[in-house]
Amino acid sequence: MDKFLEYVDKHQNDFVERLRKAVAIPSVSGDPAHRPDVFRMSEFLVEELKSLGASVETRDLGKQDWHGQQLDLPPIVLATVGNNPEKKTILVYGHYDVQPALLEDGWSTNPFELVEDENNRLIGRGSSDDKGPVLGWINVVEAHKALGLELPVNIKFCLEGMEESGSEGLDALIFDEASKYFKDVDGVCISDNYWLGTTKPCLTYGLRGVSYFHMKVKGPRADLHSGVFGGTVHEPMTDLVAVMSKLVNPDGKILVPGIYEQVRALSPEEEKTYDDLAFQMEELHDAVGNKINIHDTIRKTLQCRWRNPSLSLHGIEGAFYSPGDKTVIPAQVTGKFSIRTVPDMDPKQVSALVVKFCQDEFAKLGSKNTLDVHCTHDGNYWLSSPNHPNYVAAAKAVETVYGVKPDLTREGGSIPVTLSFQDALKKNVLLLPMGRGDDGAHSINEKLDRSNYIKGTQLLGAYLYEVSEVKL
Numbered sequence: 285m286d287k288f289l290e291y292v293d294k295h296q297n298d299f300v301e302r303l304r305k306a307v308a309i310p311s312v313s314g315d316p317a318h319r320p321d322v323f324r325m326s327e328f329l330v331e332e333l334k335s336l337g338a339s340v341e342t343r344d345l346g347k348q349d350w351h352g353q354q355l356d357l358p359p360i361v362l363a364t365v366g367n368n369p370e371k372k373t374i375l376v377y378g379h380y381d382v383q384p385a386l387l388e389d390g391w392s393t394n395p396f397e398l399v400e401d402e403n404n405r406l407i408g409r410g411s412s413d414d415k416g417p418v419l420g421w422i423n424v425v426e427a428h429k430a431l432g433l434e435l436p437v438n439i440k441f442c443l444e445g446m447e448e449s450g451s452e453g454l455d456a457l458i459f460d461e462a463s464k465y466f467k468d469v470d471g472v473c474i475s476d477n478y479w480l481g482t483t484k485p486c487l488t489y490g491l492r493g494v495s496y497f498h499m500k501v502k503g504p505r506a507d508l509h510s511g512v513f514g515g516t517v518h519e520p521m522t523d524l525v526a527v528m529s530k531l532v533n534p535d536g537k538i539l540v541p542g543i544y545e546q547v548r549a550l551s552p553e554e555e556k557t558y559d560d561l562a563f564q565m566e567e568l569h570d571a572v573g574n575k576i577n578i579h580d581t582i583r584k585t586l587q588c589r590w591r592n593p594s595l596s597l598h599g600i601e602g603a604f605y606s607p608g609d610k611t612v613i614p615a616q617v618t619g620k621f622s623i624r625t626v627p628d629m630d631p632k633q634v635s636a637l638v639v640k641f642c643q644d645e646f647a648k649l650g651s652k653n654t655l656d657v658h659c660t661h662d663g664n665y666w667l668s669s670p671n672h673p674n675y676v677a678a679a680k681a682v683e684t685v686y687g688v689k690p691d692l693t694r695e696g697g698s699i700p701v702t703l704s705f706q707d708a709l710k711k712n713v714l715l716l717p718m719g720r721g722d723d724g725a726h727s728i729n730e731k732l733d734r735s736n737y738i739k740g741t742q743l744l745g746a747y748l749y750e751v752s753e754v755k756l
């Protein structure tokens with residue numbers, strides 16, 4: 285392991301160059317115009333893995349229906365490094381697609397050009413979510429090949445290009461391949477989340493689920509002039525805003541009846557897991573960029589992030605949003621919102637409660653417009669235990685590389701595939717993050733600190749050494 289750690293440190297700049305190439309490919313899965321780039325990104329990974337001696341195959345997932353347009357789904361990249369039956373096999377998952385990013389959104393630099401600032405932060409879309417971690421695994425393979433060292437375990441890669449857009453087709457593939465490609469997998473490791481704060485690494489054993497909703501209100505045949513029709517017709521936007529305002533209050537309380545009844549009670553044991561976490565209110569303020577916290581304590585804040593549901597309003601499609609004034613009555617508008625779900629919420633029940641509530645609230649308006657509300661996709665919450673040997677191995681790796689014991693955390697975000705791997709393969713899944721809590725995933729100026737990328741690469745490798753020695 286020492287030779288490996290030393291190699292990574294010495295070859296920092298090569299690894300940064302690899303990240304630079306990856307960030308330069310704008311693999312935005314949510315934008316059809318970028319779909320060819322998502323494919324290019326898959327080809328980049330295939331080439332990198334092949335050149336390191338992995339046996340690589342890609343799985344075609346067919347087509348995606350995007351508002352009536354048929355788009356090719358990017359492939360799942362499956363790669364195997366080593367197939368020694370004496371060794372354990374660790375499955376590594378990551379995603380090579382990224383969130384959209386435009387300079388006009390407020391980025392300080394071109395989002396698809398990796399820039400290292402004076403604080404050694406590697407800035408660029410996907411640097412932290414999730415290209416840095418995916419390349420971290422590849423760096424581990426490269427280091428071993430270059431040193432002529434055998435890896436302590438066999439690695440199976442499963443890399444997807446639609447994570448940010450609902451992972452269409454991946455679940456079916458996982459269940460389908462459980463007894464084939466994934467047959468020999470002993471444990472799973474996903475590096476696709478972040479430290480709690482900015483100084484201490486963590487291992488993560490829980491995620492919230494997410495249920496996403498579209499609510500469309502339709503009325504006139506086409507957009508109307510508000511001078512001619514204002515005050516004389518039911519306006520879709522007015523109806524929509526009225527219903528959306530009923531979903532959640534400004535203190536973050538969900539107003540849909542029946543939601544909180546499904547939430548698991550907080551036990552004294554769980555309460556203890558919020559003691560002694562390396563996280564300060566100031567770090568939260570820094571990450572947010574303002575002091576707009578609802579709760580005054582870290583404990584309550586983390587409980588609301590990790591183990592309570594939340595409802596966020598995301599946008600209104602069809603609304604006038606350009607600069608300047610336009611006196612329009614939009615003909616149809618679609619409100620978008622999502623609920624982060626937690627133990628023991630059931631997505632089917634959540635969806636039924638939300639749909640009924642919106643319909644009831646709309647009916648109360650007495651509007652002659654029409655409403656259609658439905659759940660567009662859902663992924664369940666995931667909760668594991670940090671006592672499993674897979675986590676014990678990872679904790680040792682953290683101590684080797686960082687010299688500290690990791691925090692044990694849950695997260696508020698969602699990686700639906702985590703639960704799918706656990707259910708389909710019946711194996712333990714570990715979340716082992718590379719980046720920091722202030723990396724700004726999905727936001728402007730997303731970054732990964734150089735030290736997190738390099739030490740993170742060491743950490744992923746060290747974990748493979750430690751996990752090779754435990755019984756999974």
Ligand code: BES
Pocket residue numbers: 413414447448449450476477478494663695696697698699700725
């Ligand atoms: N890497 C994130 C998941 C994540 C977010 C983990 C925050 C920990 C903290 C992932 O790429 C992501 O953005 N997931 C989506 C899933 C959704 C599209 C189903 C999310 O959480 O919104």
Ligand code: MN
Pocket residue numbers: 379413414447476477
């Ligand atoms: Mn991610």
Ligand code: MN
Pocket residue numbers: 383413448725726
């Ligand atoms: Mn993401």
